[in-house]
Amino acid sequence: MCAMSTAVAEPGAVPIRDRSMRRERRWALWGSYIALTVFAFIFLIPPIYTVITSLKTSTEISSRQGSPWLVQNPVLDNFLELAADAHFQAFFWNSIKITVVVVILSMVISILAAFALARMRFWGSAALATGVFLTYLVPESLLFIPMFQIVGSLGLMNSTWCLVLLYPTLTVPFCTWIMIGYFSSIPKELDEAALIDGASYLQMLVKIFIPVAMPGIIAATIFAFTVSWGQFLYPLAFLFSSDQMVLTVGIVTELIRGASAGDHLRIPHGLLHFRPDRRCHQGLTGVNKKLENRQGRTPWPRFRSARSTRSMTAMCRR
């Protein structure tokens, strides 16, 4: 009221409340900028350092002269040599092969599982959904001992393909959980409308659920990719020979040009995260603005609390 009367009494004057709110907002912005800059700086130093190092010659790397942050004679020799290296090529091919298969497998399993758990009400579906997520909480360092026996008994030891069996144990639970949340946020009337329109459950999934839940699917895909591309422990434990090895372990155990290899390792990651970033965030935060706007109201409950969203974002970053 006070602010209002001030504004009325003196045309053109900024009301007191407005002024303080604007100041508060400015402070908050400044705080955010400073905190984010510090974070970005800390997190970017190691990758920048590896990029710089990868552009140096071996002599320059071992030289104690000059600043390690500057490149005197930038060369691409390291990259070219690596690209021609038979070991590296084998690792890269193995990594790509495994990742593609694991991502496809994980997404098919988790989309089908999530659809069943979120939509086809059956006895114990809620308990099963929780159970699926609980399996994700068991650390892989505990799992790999019994896994060793299973993989051994299947005769898959020291075979790249054993990873196709192992990685989904990490990706499927979490992807299923993301997709359950996403599918649950789709209003029930949409599947009822599809049922009446003549759709079968499979048609409903393919024609309605998958397109509507695309941000969630992209988020889950990125997660599955990140896990299978960057996984270190399982290949270290289950693979021994260089022809079966994948990039993560191969570059630190068998190649000396770690820096540029590391950069190679990151390229697909970077490419993947670059474009669908916005939709990935939508998928992870569950803030499906598009869906809300499409329906013109917010009839669906948010499916995750802020806290769990944070933990999911952290996990996805892994």
Added chain:
Amino acid sequence: MAQVSIRKIHKVYDGDVQAVKGIDLEIADHEFVVLVGPSGCGKSTTLRMIAGLEEISSGDILIGNRVVNDVPPRNRDIAMVFQNYALYPHLSVFDNMAFGLKLRKFSRAEIKRRVDEAARILDIASLLDRKPKALSGGQRQRVAMGRAIVRNPLVFLFDEPLSNLDAKLRVQMRTEIKLVHQKVNTTTVYVTHDQVEAMTLADRVVVMNQGIIEQVGPPQELYHHPKTRFVAGFIGSPAMNFLPCHVVQHGDGLAARVDETIVLSIPAARRDRYMPFKDKAMTVGLRPEHMTEIRANGKPGLERIDVRVDVVEPMGMETMVHFMVGRDAMCARIDPNTPAKANAMLPLQADMNNMHLIDPDSGRVV
């Protein structure tokens, strides 16, 4: 198009919650039937059972002489319009309307013909390329109706389709729904909790309460001849006034004695009908429009009541006055030129020719 028969339908949830308690209803071909009632009365459950979205606990549902109890929704040849429209957000208006036809493998030319025809009826031809998010509430509602029309189904089902619209648009869409029904003339079952919607749209209104049907009939019949106190109170806005009274001998005839000062003579024509209830505690029901300012027309059956006015609500073409009789809140609809003031006495006349006498034990209008 087809008739719908509901025979002894029960719906029991979780073993003991009875949502629908054995209702019977015959809906004729081309008829527009509205199920109306308060929340939890079982009207939506009944509609969803007709659609096949809820299983039937016992009883039979027939659509066009075929028992559909175990027929999945897609094979019942029905179309449904939902409260939140349930448009597919990733599809354009055209594709939303064409979705059901594509699944049923209609030819492309036939799909286009039907969608264009429906778009013309609903006046949404210019919106066919848009996505639902780019539509207003009223437009979305039309698309949802279009999706139902293109299928040319046996029965249309509407589940509170206007509840999400603002008041003005609701009135407009109500008229449009009636217009569309007049054009396509498909058997329609419409669920609402709004008795005005029910009265304005329906050929026949089905009033439901606590899982049973209270009364079925054309809107005017329900309004003028309610069979139960529930229907009398539910249909009509403002609601009917109820006054507890005793039916007593009054000269040659009968009277409803509300208290020492208010004794309302019952018209002679109803004497025989109400005689069995003499000396019993009953309830008089009088609609607000039958309690008016004193009009000097000397018609028999008009009884004077002096009341102290609590609230005056001028509506323009009429004025509502609220007052208490004993411990019962009442409402009268008077001429706007009548001088009425809050906290002042106002003489009113009750038209006892339009009274209803209700047995409070059975809740039935006698």
